[in-house]
Amino acid sequence: MARGDTYPAGRRRVIREPRRWTGFRRAVGWVFVVVGSAMAVAHLIAHLASMRVVGTLDLLIGFPMAAILVLVGLLLIGLESAPPKSSRGPDRPVM
Numbered sequence: 001m002a003r004g005d006t007y008p009a010g011r012r013r014v015i016r017e018p019r020r021w022t023g024f025r026r027a028v029g030w031v032f033v034v035v036g037s038a039m040a041v042a043h044l045i046a047h048l049a050s051m052r053v054v055g056t057l058d059l060l061i062g063f064p065m066a067a068i069l070v071l072v073g074l075l076l077i078g079l080e081s082a083p084p085k086s087s088r089g090p091d092r093p094v095m
Contacts, residue, residue, distance in 0.1 A: 025076050032073030040066035 043062040 025079070029073045029076030032069050032076065034073075036066045036069030036071075036073060039069065 040063060043058070043066065047059070
């Protein structure tokens with residue numbers, strides 16, 4: 001900084017690389033999908049094998065929780081903040 005230049009306090013620009021967070025978000029999304037699918041398969045096997053499970057309470061908690069995990073994971077995988085620059089035409093502005 002040259003002498004006499006001022007730096008506006010509180011207006012610091014933070015440059016974050018969105019690609020780094022996109023990869024992390026997608027990895028977490030895949031983990032949720034795998035865990036939710038494994039939970040659903042484990043509950044299905046437990047109920048079909050007539051294991052000692054609580055029954056109705058287990059059905060009301062296990063399968064919906066597995067479905068929620070899978071849906072959240074799919075949302076994290078497919079969620080994008082803005083379309084890639086290559087898909088935007090010159091006549092379509094960025095929203």
